[in-house]
Amino acid sequence: MTPANTDELRDRVRGFLAEHxxxxxxxxxxxxxxxxxxxxxxxxxxxxxxxxLPRAWQGVVDAELAAVHAPDNDPRRIxxxxxxxxxxxxxxxxxxxxxxxxxxxxxxEEVWCQLFSEPGAGSDLAALATRAVRDGDDWIVNGQxxxxxxxxxxxxxILVTRTDPDVPKHRxxxxxxxxxxxxxxxVRPLRQITGEAEFNEVFLTDVRIPDAQRLGEVxxxxxVAQTTLMNERVAIGGGSAPREGGMISLLTQxxxxxxxxxxxGMHDALLRLWVDAEVARLAGERLRQQLRAGEPGPEGSANKxxxxxxxxxxxxxxxxxxxxxxxxxxxxxxxxxTKVDFYGRSPGFAYLRSKGNSIEGGTSExxxxxxxxxxxxxxxxxxxxKDVAWKDxxx
Amino acid sequence: MSAPAxxxxxxxxxxxRRSVRGVLADRADWTKVLARVETDERxxxxxxxxxxxxxxxxxxxxTEDDGGAGASLRETAVVMEELGRAVAPVPFLGSxxxxxxxxxxxxAHDELxxxxxxxxxxxxxxxxxxxxxxAFPAVVSADGGRLTGSVTSVVDALPADLVVVPAxxxxxxxxxxxxxxxxxxxxxxxxxxTRPLCDLRFDGVAGREIATGEQAERAFHAALxxxxxxxxxxxxxxxxxxxxxxxxxxxxxxQFARPIGSYQALKxxxxxxxxxxVQARAVARYAADCCARADDDIPVAVAVAGAFVSPLAVRAxxxxxxMHGGIGFTWEHPAHLxxxxxxxTSIALGTADAHRATLGQLVDLPA
Numbered sequence: 159m160t161p162a163n164t165d166e167l168r169d170r171v172r173g174f175l176a177e178h179x180x181x182x183x184x185x186x187x188x189x190x191x192x193x194x195x196x197x198x199x200x201x202x203x204x205x206x207x208x209x210x211l212p213r214a215w216q217g218v219v220d221a222e223l224a225a226v227h228a229p230d231n232d233p234r235r236i237x238x239x240x241x242x243x244x245x246x247x248x249x250x251x252x253x254x255x256x257x258x259x260x261x262x263x264x265x266x267e268e269v270w271c272q273l274f275s276e277p278g279a280g281s282d283l284a285a286l287a288t289r290a291v292r293d294g295d296d297w298i299v300n301g302q303x304x305x306x307x308x309x310x311x312x313x314x315x316i317l318v319t320r321t322d323p324d325v326p327k328h329r330x331x332x333x334x335x336x337x338x339x340x341x342x343x344x345v346r347p348l349r350q351i352t353g354e355a356e357f358n359e360v361f362l363t364d365v366r367i368p369d370a371q372r373l374g375e376v377x378x379x380x381x382v383a384q385t386t387l388m389n390e391r392v393a394i395g396g397g398s399a400p401r402e403g404g405m406i407s408l409l410t411q412x413x414x415x416x417x418x419x420x421x422x423g424m425h426d427a428l429l430r431l432w433v434d435a436e437v438a439r440l441a442g443e444r445l446r447q448q449l450r451a452g453e454p455g456p457e458g459s460a461n462k463x464x465x466x467x468x469x470x471x472x473x474x475x476x477x478x479x480x481x482x483x484x485x486x487x488x489x490x491x492x493x494x495x496t497k498v499d500f501y502g503r504s505p506g507f508a509y510l511r512s513k514g515n516s517i518e519g520g521t522s523e524x525x526x527x528x529x530x531x532x533x534x535x536x537x538x539x540x541x542x543x544k545d546v547a548w549k550d551x552x553x
Numbered sequence: 554m555s556a557p558a559x560x561x562x563x564x565x566x567x568x569x570r571r572s573v574r575g576v577l578a579d580r581a582d583w584t585k586v587l588a589r590v591e592t593d594e595r596x597x598x599x600x601x602x603x604x605x606x607x608x609x610x611x612x613x614x615x616t617e618d619d620g621g622a623g624a625s626l627r628e629t630a631v632v633m634e635e636l637g638r639a640v641a642p643v644p645f646l647g648s649x650x651x652x653x654x655x656x657x658x659x660x661a662h663d664e665l666x667x668x669x670x671x672x673x674x675x676x677x678x679x680x681x682x683x684x685x686x687x688a689f690p691a692v693v694s695a696d697g698g699r700l701t702g703s704v705t706s707v708v709d710a711l712p713a714d715l716v717v718v719p720a721x722x723x724x725x726x727x728x729x730x731x732x733x734x735x736x737x738x739x740x741x742x743x744x745x746x747t748r749p750l751c752d753l754r755f756d757g758v759a760g761r762e763i764a765t766g767e768q769a770e771r772a773f774h775a776a777l778x779x780x781x782x783x784x785x786x787x788x789x790x791x792x793x794x795x796x797x798x799x800x801x802x803x804x805x806x807x808q809f810a811r812p813i814g815s816y817q818a819l820k821x822x823x824x825x826x827x828x829x830x831v832q833a834r835a836v837a838r839y840a841a842d843c844c845a846r847a848d849d850d851i852p853v854a855v856a857v858a859g860a861f862v863s864p865l866a867v868r869a870x871x872x873x874x875x876m877h878g879g880i881g882f883t884w885e886h887p888a889h890l891x892x893x894x895x896x897x898t899s900i901a902l903g904t905a906d907a908h909r910a911t912l913g914q915l916v917d918l919p920a
Contacts, residue, residue, distance in 0.1 A: 398557070410916075414918070420920065425913065428918060429909040432912065432916065432918065433860045434832075436857050437832045437833070437835065437861045440835040440839050441834075444838065447559070447561050460830075461828075463824070463825070463828045464832060526824035526825065527817070530823055536804060536814045536815065540815070
C-alpha cells in the first residue's frame with residue numbers, strides 16, 4: 159500500500175524504525191534496508207528505493223530519521239551519484255542497469271563521478287572530443303577528461319563520448335557508464351589554486367566499455383546529458399539556513415571580536431555584504447518554500463549567480479579586514495579532500511576556493527546567457543557551429 | 554524571528570493582484586499618468602475612489618470592527634507592488650499605510666474607520682525623508698489643542714482630508730489629527746512627478762489629540778516601519794516593470810541588423826537585474842510578512858529591505874533609460890516617470906545608507 163498522505167508516510171517510517179533500530183543495526187545494513195523499504199528517495203519507483211511519491215515528501219522521511227539520529231548515506235560524499243547519475247539512470251537506463259546501479263549508488267557503497275568536461279570543451283561541452291568507436295559488443299574509448307571530483311574514489315563514471323564526428327556536434331554524442339577500475343582508466347590529481355587537489359584529470363586509453371553499459375541510444379547522448387545537467391541537486395526539506403550562517407559569520411565574528419580592525423570604510427562594506435547575505439538567505443528560503451508548495455521556478459539559477467559573487471566578495475573583504483594576518487596562508491601542501499569545506503581552513507583558503515564558485519557548475523557568464531535566453535526570452539547567441547560537422551569546427 | 558515567515562503569495566493575494574492590475578491597466582496606463590503630471594490634478598482622485606471605496610483597498614490591514622477588510626499588510630504590499638508597476642498617482646501610501654497604521658496604533662477609531670472605508674483620505678505629517686527609528690519630530694508644538702510649526706516635504710498631503718501630526722505638547726510626544734483644510738499647504742516642485750510633495754504650515758491650527766507619550770511614539774514608529782516595508786514592495790513592482798520595458802524594447806529594437814537584446818553587453822545586465830529581483834522579492838515579502846505578524850524582527854526586516862530593494866529599483870530604472878537609448882531620454886517615453894519615482898523613493902523613509910546604519914546597531918555590528 160502506497161502512503162496516501164504525509165501522515166501515512168510518517169507512520170511507514172516509524173514502522174520501519176521499529177523493525178530496524180538504527181542504534182543496533184550496522185550502518186550499511188540499515189541503509190540497504192532503508193533503500194529496500196522505499197524510503198531512500200520516495201519519488202523513485204517502488205523497487206528502486208522509492209514509493210512513487212511526490213519528491214517534496216522526502217522531507218518527512220528525513221525528519222523522522224534525523225530525529226532518532228539514524229545514519230545517513232553521507233550525501234555530500236556521493237553528490238554526483240545522487241544528483242546527476244541517478245536521475246539519468248532512472249530516465250534512460252534499462253531495467254538491468256537500474257537494478258544493478260541504483261542501490262549501491264544510494265548507499266554509498268559505490269561512488270560515482272562525472273566524465274564530461276575536457277580541456278577543449280568547458281562551457282561548450284557539446285564540442286567534446288573523447289572518441290568511442292564500436293568494436294563488436296564493446297566500444298573502445300580514447301580521450302581526456304578534466305575537473306572530475308571523486309574520480310580517485312569512484313567505482314563508476316557517467317561518460318559522454320563522440321561517436322560520430324561527421325555530423326554537427328550535438329548529434330554525434332553517446333552516453334555510457336564507465337567502470338573506473340578498468341584498465342586504460344588513469345586518474346591524476348589536478349592541483350588547484352588553493353594548493354589542494356579536489357579534482358582530477360582522467361585519461362582514457364583504449365578503454366573497453368560493453369555496449370550493455372550504454373545509457374540511451376547511440377548518438378543521442380546530448381539529450382541524455384541534458385537530463386544529467388538539469389538535475390543539479392536541489393535541496394528540498396532540511397532545515398532553513400540561519401541568519402548570519404556561512405561565510406558572513408567569519409566576517410561578523412572578526413568584527414565583533416577585534417575592535418582594533420574597525421574602520422569606517424570596512425564598516426560600510428561589511429554592512430553591505432551583511433544585507434546581501436541576509437537577502438540571499440531569504441531568497442534561498444523562498445525557493446525552498448516554492449518547491450515545497452510544488453511551484454518550482456527558475457529562481458535557483460538566480461541564487462547560484464548571486465551566491466558566487468557574494469561568496470567571493472565576503473571572503474575577499476575578510477582578508478582585507480584581517481590586515482597583516484591576511485598575508486598568511488595555512489598550508490599549501492597538496493591534500494586530497496573528499497568534501498569542500500570553505501570555513502574549516504584559513505580565510506585565504508576561503509578566498510581562493512570561492513573563485514571556483516563562478517566557474518564550476520556553469521560559469522556565471524554562461525548562466526547569464528541561459529537566464530537571458532530561457533527565462534527572459536532574449537535572442538540567442540549568434541551561432542556559427544550549428545550546421546557544421548564536428549570534425550570541421552575550428553579548434 | 555519567532556514564527557517562520559511565509560515568503561510566497563497566497564491564492565487570495567494573487568487574485569487581489571490580478572484585479573488591481575486590471576483596473577490600473579485600464580485607468581492608469583502610462584499615457585494617462587504622463588498627461589496628468591503638468592495639470593492641476595496631479596492625483597487621480599477618481600481612480601483613488603475606485604481603489605479605496607469601491608474595491609475596499611484602503612482598509613486592507615484594518616479590522617472589520619473598524620470598517621476595514623480584516624486582511625493585513627501582506628495584502629497591502631501586493632497592492633503597493635501593482636501601484637509601483639504603474640507609478641499610479643494615488644495617495645495610497647499616505648492614507649492606506651502611513652495614516653492608517655498611525656491611527657490604528659493610536660486607537661483613533663473614528664478617523665480609522667473613515668480612512669478604511671475610503672470616505673476620507675489622510676496622511677502622516679512628517680518629512681518624507683524621515684527614516685524608521687528616527688527621533689520623534691520636534692518641528693510642531695501643541696498648546697491647548699492648537700498646533701504651531703511647519704513640516705516640509707510631506708507625502709500625499711495635497712489630496713488629504715486629514716493629517717496625523719506628531720507634535721510636542723509641553724515637550725511630550727503627542728499625536729494630533731487636524732483637518733487638512735485648516736492648514737497652509739504649499740505644493741513642492743517634486744523630483745517625483747507622480748507623487749508630489751507639499752510643505753505644511755500650522756498657525757495655531759486646532760487639532761484633536763489622539764495619543765500621547767509612549768503610545769504616540771509607538772504609533773509614529775509603527776507607521777514609519779510599515780511605510781518603509783511597503784515602499785520596498787512598491788519598488789519591487791516598479792523594478793519588475795522597468796525590466797519588462799527594457800526586455801520588450803531590446804527584443805524589438807534592431808541596430809546592425811540584429812535585435813540589440815542579442816548583445817551580451819545588454820543581455821547579461823538584464824540577467825543580473827532579474828537575479829536581483831529574485832532576491833528583492835524574498836526580502837520584500839519577508840518585511841511585509843513581519844509587519845503582518847507584528848514580528849519582533851520588523852526593525853531588521855525593514856532595514857534589510859530598505860537597504861536592498863531601493864538601490865536595485867534605481868538601477869532597474871537607470872538601466873531602463875540607458876537601454877532605451879535616445880527614446881528613453883525623452884519626455885514622451887515613460888522611463889523618466891519610473892526613474893524619478895525610483896530615485897525619490899530611494900530617499901523616502903530612509904536612504905539605503907540610513908537603513909544600513911540602523912542595521913549596524915540592531916545586529917551588533919558597531920562602527
